[in-house]
Structures are given as structure tokens and as C-alpha cells.
Amino acid sequence: MGFLGVDVGSISTKAAVIDDAGEVVARSYLWTEGDPLAAVKRVLAEVEPQAKAAGEDVVAVGVTGSARELIGAALEAQVVKNEITAHAMGTLSRHPGVHTIFEIGGQDSKIIIVRDGVPVDYAMNTLCAAGTGSFLSAQARRLNVPVEDFGDYALRSTKPTKIAGRCTVFAESDLVHKAQIGHPQEDLIAGLCQAIVMNYLNNVGKGKEVRAPIVFQGGVSKNVGVVKAFADITGEEIVVDDDGHLMGAIGVALLAREGEGRAEFEFSAHDVEFDTRGFECGGCPNDCEVVTLSRAGEFLDGWGNRCERGIERAKADISDA
Amino acid sequence: MATSSADYRLSFPHMGNYHIPMCTLSSMLDCEIMVAPKMTRRTLELGVRHSPEFVCIPFKYNLGNFIETLDAGANLLVQAGGGCRFGFYAEVQEEILRSLGYEFDMIRLVGDFDLRKYYQDLRRINPKLSFRGALHHYRLAARQTRALDAVEDFMRKRSGFEAEPGSFDAVHERFLRELGPTPSIAEAAALEERTLAELAALPVEMPVDALRVGVVGELYVLMEPFSNFFVERELAKRGVEVHRFVTVSDMLSHAGPKGSAHLRELIEDAGPYLKYHVGAHGTESVAMTRRLMQAGFDGVLHLKPFGCMPEVNAMAALQRLSRDNTFPVLFFSYDGQTSETGVRTRLEAFCDMLRMRKRAGVSAATNMEVPA
Numbered sequence: 001m002g003f004l005g006v007d008v009g010s011i012s013t014k015a016a017v018i019d020d021a022g023e024v025v026a027r028s029y030l031w032t033e034g035d036p037l038a039a040v041k042r043v044l045a046e047v048e049p050q051a052k053a054a055g056e057d058v059v060a061v062g063v064t065g066s067a068r069e070l071i072g073a074a075l076e077a078q079v080v081k082n083e084i085t086a087h088a089m090g091t092l093s094r095h096p097g098v099h100t101i102f103e104i105g106g107q108d109s110k111i112i113i114v115r116d117g118v119p120v121d122y123a124m125n126t127l128c129a130a131g132t133g134s135f136l137s138a139q140a141r142r143l144n145v146p147v148e149d150f151g152d153y154a155l156r157s158t159k160p161t162k163i164a165g166r167c168t169v170f171a172e173s174d175l176v177h178k179a180q181i182g183h184p185q186e187d188l189i190a191g192l193c194q195a196i197v198m199n200y201l202n203n204v205g206k207g208k209e210v211r212a213p214i215v216f217q218g219g220v221s222k223n224v225g226v227v228k229a230f231a232d233i234t235g236e237e238i239v240v241d242d243d244g245h246l247m248g249a250i251g252v253a254l255l256a257r258e259g260e261g262r263a264e265f266e267f268s269a270h271d272v273e274f275d276t277r278g279f280e281c282g283g284c285p286n287d288c289e290v291v292t293l294s295r296a297g298e299f300l301d302g303w304g305n306r307c308e309r310g311i312e313r314a315k316a317d318i319s320d321a
Numbered sequence: 322m323a324t325s326s327a328d329y330r331l332s333f334p335h336m337g338n339y340h341i342p343m344c345t346l347s348s349m350l351d352c353e354i355m356v357a358p359k360m361t362r363r364t365l366e367l368g369v370r371h372s373p374e375f376v377c378i379p380f381k382y383n384l385g386n387f388i389e390t391l392d393a394g395a396n397l398l399v400q401a402g403g404g405c406r407f408g409f410y411a412e413v414q415e416e417i418l419r420s421l422g423y424e425f426d427m428i429r430l431v432g433d434f435d436l437r438k439y440y441q442d443l444r445r446i447n448p449k450l451s452f453r454g455a456l457h458h459y460r461l462a463a464r465q466t467r468a469l470d471a472v473e474d475f476m477r478k479r480s481g482f483e484a485e486p487g488s489f490d491a492v493h494e495r496f497l498r499e500l501g502p503t504p505s506i507a508e509a510a511a512l513e514e515r516t517l518a519e520l521a522a523l524p525v526e527m528p529v530d531a532l533r534v535g536v537v538g539e540l541y542v543l544m545e546p547f548s549n550f551f552v553e554r555e556l557a558k559r560g561v562e563v564h565r566f567v568t569v570s571d572m573l574s575h576a577g578p579k580g581s582a583h584l585r586e587l588i589e590d591a592g593p594y595l596k597y598h599v600g601a602h603g604t605e606s607v608a609m610t611r612r613l614m615q616a617g618f619d620g621v622l623h624l625k626p627f628g629c630m631p632e633v634n635a636m637a638a639l640q641r642l643s644r645d646n647t648f649p650v651l652f653f654s655y656d657g658q659t660s661e662t663g664v665r666t667r668l669e670a671f672c673d674m675l676r677m678r679k680r681a682g683v684s685a686a687t688n689m690e691v692p693a
Contacts, residue, residue, distance in 0.1 A: 066662075084670035113647075118681040119674045120647050124667055207640030286361035 002056030005253025011106025026050030062252035078261030090251030154225025157190035165195025481557030600631030
């Protein structure tokens with residue numbers, strides 16, 4: 001039996017199929033490109049042949065990530081779970097002795113403190129996306145260096161430039177200024193990696209006891225420059241799992257395996273057109289922004305309403321259309 | 322402008338369900354009382370549009386309430402103040418509203434808690450008001466407030482486990498309808514007793530190891546569920562017993578000269594984490610969190626408006642307390658841009674984590690405290 005986990009993040013969409021023993025038999029990692037429904041179709045198309053080749057029929061689906069409600073409804077998932085819990089479960093299955101999990105994704109970053117195999121504390125960045133993947137991508141574009149090569153540039157530097165990492169706006173103006181006065185590109189990039197790490201440890205990691213072993217994951221963990229900066233600043237070895245970017249998908253697949261819900265999952269049945277609609281309720285001055293998901297004019301689910309009226313009006317809105 | 326009390330239409334900002342005792346209190350002025358329109362996103366939009374960008378979020382909600390209620394015809398506003406920036410709310414809001422062209426009168430209950438001074442202010446509106454009459458209204462309103470707080474305290478602790486969905490809300494709603502008209506202290510007390518008995522009789526499915534979470538922080542975001550995205554309800558829905566200590570009754574019980582002894586007690590209970598009072602409810606946040614940790618609670622939720630100085634002070638101590646004892650404290654900071662989804666994601670993860678800790682038998686290491 002196979003268990004499908006899908007992690008639909010703001011920047012990338014990940015899918016993994018695990019078997020009864022928790023081994024990953026199928027994996028996929030693609031850009032979300034602002035269209036989570038389309039991205040999920042593409043990752044499903046990639047994992048389906050791999051799962052079939054391994055002889056695993058999917059019997060339960062788990063969904064996590066910021067688009068989990070939408071995708072959970074579209075895939076009729078048995079488990080819909082927040083990404084913090086999913087990441088903790090995924091990492092613990094691979095690294096049972098871990099004490100600290102660093103995780104930096106496209107729009108958010110978090111720290112999970114684990115003791116004796118149990119998550120005992122966590123924190124997540126608040127409003128600001130300073131020090132996350134999207135900031136790195138934006139700076140890579142400014143410096144005209146592919147973000148995939150960022151790490152290699154950083155490793156070539158021997159004297160990282162000091163960049164103020166507190167806020168992306170400050171960091172960017174600092175970066176521009178330092179570039180204009182002649183700092184070489186590799187030093188700027190290494191400085192940026194250090195700034196991200198300092199920002200992370202001072203904000204997300206503030207007040208937490210960072211104890212080794214440390215596992216670093218999320219899209220930014222693929223950047224060797226940031227990994228080195230973490231190692232330099234914490235003075236500890238930083239473990240990066242080859243499947244580090246898939247931990248959310250693996251974790252939520254494990255949760256689906258633990259759960260009781262079972263239903264045969266037909267990949268082909270989900271290759272249909274879904275329709276999402278945004279709609280301002282207007283039932284009261286709160287004017288909830290309701291989003292609905294439908295398939296061939298049939299209402300499936302809706303979000304964002306504070307009361308029942310929102311869903312009723314949204315259903316009427318669909319049948320009018 | 323109104324010249325006799327009969328021409329006044331009095332209104333005040335919302336905070337939870339406290340508009341009910343506020344109506345009782347205001348009725349001493351013998352004028353029409355208007356409850357501000359129910360809090361919606363529009364209230365916040367109006368408040369944000371006309372407030373200084375960097376002011377804390379309760380100011381913006383209050384201003385939004387004022388604008389909506391003035392538009393509905395109010396001409397006498399009541400605002401309290403004290404403790405922190407809250408002390409300047411009334412004055413700044415009055416200026417803003419006047420510059421928007423509104424004509425109204427304002428009662429400012431700012432500064433030290435002093436019934437006699439308030440009485441003099443109120444005589445300006447209702448010259449026929451006797452001190453005894455004012456005291457009667459105050460006492461009745463205070464008793465209604467106590468009833469309200471007692472009932473809602475019970476709701477927080479039990480409603481998450483209701484066997485029949487909606488059964489607690491039904492009793493609560495009826496209680497709210499009946500509370501305002503209670504004519505005497507004895508009847509307010511009887512209503513409280515009756516409602517608590519009714520709630521206690523509702524069937525619940527409560528596991529023996531239910532999670533217990535305390536909610537601490539700044540008073541407005543604690544007491545106005547709209548402003549904190551209904552976190553207490555969200556916690557309860559996830560099968561959590563929610564405990565909160567900051568209520569208007571609690572504040573009234575420490576108002577006036579008794580306050581300083583209460584503060585000394587709080588600083589003592591904060592243990593090694595605070596030496597001095599850090600303003601408003603900050604000291605209480607630290608002391609309460611430590612008490613809850615020692616009482617074996619599973620975790621604490623700390624709520625504050627973005628930029629709230631007293632609670633920012635408390636956070637440093639809370640982070641240290643949390644690390645020294647591996648005691649989970651989750652921090653939420655609210656302003657006009659905070660995303661409701663973000664709050665829900667973090668809350669869900671927090672409950673998951675507390676449950677995993679509990680299953681594995683992890684508890685706060687209270688013996689590991691740092692020396693003072």
C-alpha cells in the first residue's frame with residue numbers, strides 16, 4: 001500500500017509516495033508558479049508512474065503547505081495538516097536523534113526544538129519575509145546570478161561583506177551601496193547568506209536553545225552558502241538531508257499512514273478541471289472574501305467566511321454563473 | 322450641541338460583551354444609549370484609514386467604533402485610558418474625530434481610578450445625578466460584569482468539549498440577553514448562578530488528559546475576540562481547556578490603592594524573570610505564565626498588539642522562562658495586516674505539539690530555573 005503526501009508551498013510544490021515501511025518510492029518537486037491546482041496536477045503526473053513501477057497503490061492522501069485547504073478539498077485528502085507538524089514528523093522519521101530543525105522556505109521560516117524524539121517548542125516568522133527564499137531569489141535577480149549558483153559564489157568568498165540583515169529593505173539598500181563602492185560579487189553573496197542566518201537566529205530562533213544535532217531543510221537548505229554560514233555562526237555541524245525539500249510531503253504522507261481514513265486514490269480521476277472563484281459576500285459590513293472550489297459547476301468547498309451565510313451566498317454565486 | 326441630558330446619545334467602543342454592563346453604567350446619565358454597530362472588517366478599515374500608521378491596533382478598532390457610532394447618530398462618546406499609550410487614546414481620538422468634522426461631546430475616564438472625580442465629570446452631563454445614584458449604577462454594572470466574566474470563564478474551560486455542538490452557545494446567548502435587564506445586584510447574582518448551573522449540566526466529552534492552555538497578554542486583544550481572530554474559540558474547538566485571567570472584573574478588583582500590593586505579589590511570582598514592574602499587564606503576563614507552568618499547564622499563548630511596549634518588555638522575560646524550563650509559549654502580535662490563516666496555522670501546530678509532548682510525558686522542567 002502507498003501513501004501520498006503533497007506539500008503545496010508558495011514557491012514550490014512537492015509530492016512523495018511512501019510504502020508501508022515509510023520508504024519513499026516516488027518523489028516530485030516543481031515550482032508552484034502561482035497556480036497551486038495546476039502545480040499539483042504536474043507533480044501527480046510525475047509521481048504516478050514511479051508509484052506504479054514500485055507496485056504501490058495509493059490508499060490515503062495527506063496534504064500540507066499554505067494551499068492545503070484548497071488542494072485537500074480537490075484531492076479529497078484524508079489528512080490536511082499544517083506544515084509545522086508535517087515537517088517535524090517527516091524529519092523525525094529520518095533523523096530520530098535530531099534536537100533542532102531549521103527550516104527556511106519560500107515565504108516563511110521556522111525552528112522546531114526536539115527533545116527525545118518529541119517536538120517540545122517551535123517558532124515561526126511573523127509578518128515579514130526577511131531572510132526567506134523569496135528574498136534570496138529577488139537579490140539573485142538583482143545581481144544577475146542564477147539562484148541555484150548562489151551557494152558556489154558564496155563558498156569562493158574569503159571576506160564576506162557585512163550586510164544588514166534585519167529587514168529586506170535595509171538589506172537591499174545596504175547591498176546596493178556595498179556593490180557600488182566596489183565589493184566583489186562573491187563577497188556580497190557570502191555576506192547575504194550570513195545576513196540571512198543572523199536574521200533567522202535573531203528572530204525565529206530568538207530565545208531558543210539551539211542544540212546539535214541540527215537538521216536544516218526547506219528550499220534554502222539547497223544553498224551551500226547558507227549552510228556554511230549556519231555552520232560558521234552556530235559552530236555546529238549542519239545536517240542537510242538529500243530529501244530535505246520533501247520533508248513536509250513525507251511527513252504528511254506518514255500522518256496519512258497513521259490515520260484511519262482509507263480510500264483508493266485514482267490519479268486519473270483528479271486530472272479534471274477545477275474552478276476557483278473569489279467572491280465578496282456582502283451579507284453584512286464584514287464583507288468576507290469567500291473563495292470557492294467547484295468542479296463542473298458543482299460546489300465542493302469554500303473558505304474565508306465567518307458565518308454560514310457566506311457559503312450559502314457563494315453557492316448561489318456559482319449556480320448563477 | 323446638546324444642552325440637557327435628554328439631548329445626548331451616548332456611545333462607547335466595543336470590547337467583548339462588556340457593552341452590556343456599560344449600558345447599565347451609562348444609564349445613570351439619563352440619556353439615550355447607543356451600542357456601536359457590531360465589529361466588522363469595515364470597523365477596522367475605517368479605524369486604520371484615520372489613525373496614525375504606527376499606533377497600536379486597539380486604537381484603530383476604537384476609532385472605527387466611534388466613527389460608525391457617530392454616523393449612526395451618537396453625540397456623546399466615552400473613552401477610558403491609562404497605563405501606557407492607552408492614556409492618550411481619548412485625547413488623540415477626539416482631535417481626529419473633530420478634524421473629520423464630527424460634532425460631539427466626550428467623557429474621558431483617564432488617570433487614576435477615582436469614583437469621586439468621575440462623578441464630578443458626569444454631573445456635567447446629568448446635573449441631577451446624585452452620588453448615591455451613581456454608586457448604585459456602578460455597583461450593579463460591576464456585579465453584571467462579574468457575572469459575565471464568570472460565565473465566559475466557564476465557557477472557555479468547557480465549551481471545547483461539548484457533546485452537542487452549539488449547546489454552550491445557546492445558553493451563553495440567552496444569558497447575554499437576560500443580563501442587561503437584571504435590575505438589582507441580587508438578580509444579577511442569581512442569573513449568574515442559574516446560568517453556571519445550566520452550563521455545568523450540559524453533557525461534555527472531556528478526556529482525563531485534556532490540554533490546558535493559559536492565555537496572557539495585552540488587555541484589549543485578550544478581551545476583544547474580533548481583534549484576536551477568536552483564538553480562544555479556535556483553541557476550544559481543538560479540544561483545549563482555555564484559562565484567561567485578565568478580565569474587567571479582575572482589573573476592577575485591583576483598581577485604586579489596592580493596586581500596588583497586587584503588583585508586588587506579581588513581581589514576586591515572576592520569580593527570577595522580573596525585578597521591576599514593566600507596565601500595564603506586562604508584569605502580570607510573566608507572573609501568570611510562571612504560575613501556570615508551576616501548576617502543570619501544557620502551554621501559554623501570549624497575545625499583544627504589534628508594538629505594545631509593556632508586552633514587548635514581558636516577552637524577553639517570557640522567552641527566557643520558556644527556554645530555561647522548556648515550557649511552550651506561543652507569541653502572537655496583531656495589527657491591521659495580520660493574516661488570519663497565519664494565526665490558525667500556528668495555533669494548530671501549537672496544539673499538535675502540546676499533544677505530542679503530553680503523549681510522550683514531557684513536562685516543563687520546573688526544577689531547572691536559573692538563580693535570581
